[in-house]
Amino acid sequence: MSGITQSLPEKELDKLPTVLASIKNVTHEAGVSGAASFIHQDIDTLGPDLASIQRIADSAGQTNMALSIDCLRYWEEAANALHISIDWKRMSEQGSSTEVFRPTGRIGDLLDQKIDAIRDQYSFYNNVETEGFLRNNSDLVPILFEAIYRIRKYFGAAQLKLRYSEDPEGTGDNYLDLAITTDEPVDTALEKLEAFDRHWWLEAGKDESRLIIDIEIE
């Protein structure tokens, strides 16, 4: 069989302009190519930041950052396209989002690379569930990459852990816990977390209920 000829849902493809434009709040007909150029600009800006992550990691003895700037290029576009496929896949009998979707082709390969790179930086508590959640919520991947850089600014080489958690009230609103493990005194760690929240996460994560970032004192 030479590739799958089943179609992607037009209803979901119609969301593409909104999804792409919302990345940087550019107006649509500016067009989406405007949004794409913003993405590239962001990636270029991210380049030096990644270099600084590398320096911090090197100084902390973590040399294998496995973050390739080239690999990140166009990632957001691919992730958005992928997200649409996943939304389609979710349109099952119960609207379930717990089924792991393995996309095929280059987008699937790209997602595999990204999840491997995430795994290099984060310890997964519950491996299967965490990976499954990431596959079904692949738009979290760029956020997790950026979180590394933001966290390292305040917590240096602290160990980062990801844990898939289910909403205790059983509403189905499941999420990832990102634990920053630190051996610093509690007051110092909390001050740093507050600064981290104030300078990035409160704004970046204000509409993001699928990721909770907290500290874990060793």
Place this chain on the structure above:
Amino acid sequence: MERTLANGNVVLVAHQFNPAIIDKHWLIKHGIVTEDDILSGAINIPHLSRINTKDFRLTVFPEQLQFSPLNPNKCSQEQIRNMLGGIVERLPETPYTAAGINFLWHLTPDVTMQVFTRSLFYQKRKVHEFFDTLDGKYGAYFSRDIFGTRLKLDIKPIIIKKEEASTETLQCSFNYHKDLISEDKVTEILETIQVWEEAKKTSFQIIERLKEEGGI
């Protein structure tokens, strides 16, 4: 019982497309559409091209080109031949590997989905017996060769969400798949497009049978 043709389209698979070159200017330049046909909402980025016209929507990913008439019920084979065929003929060097025609039907029964799907698909078999509960729902997969393609039919209950309201419907997804094996891929694609009407009619007839057999 309500039946709706929710979608109908043609998908081409290649190794691989270059979405960057297929934009509205390219379509106008090659006489496939006029400037007046183009609607707003076009996207053209390196890994994706999406063009809306008053007759069809065209989406191109590196692996896949999707041509969706706005009204698959009324769109004629000749129109598809002129529009999609026109695109394919102007990209003869593209390494096409497969072509497919898709129809997506939704059947919304007057009875519950449990009752409806049970009447269609339940059999006295061990696996079925496991799902023989008050909340059990059923589906089916069929395939066979027809019109020089491989027809695959997936049937399953789904929930469609529209704003606040949800509707449960039986989704019947028809995929007429053709692997392109000859040297002349363009001709093979054009031949596949030529079964659009027959494929649509066949899918309609199957939907009618499901309606009859599931009628309570």
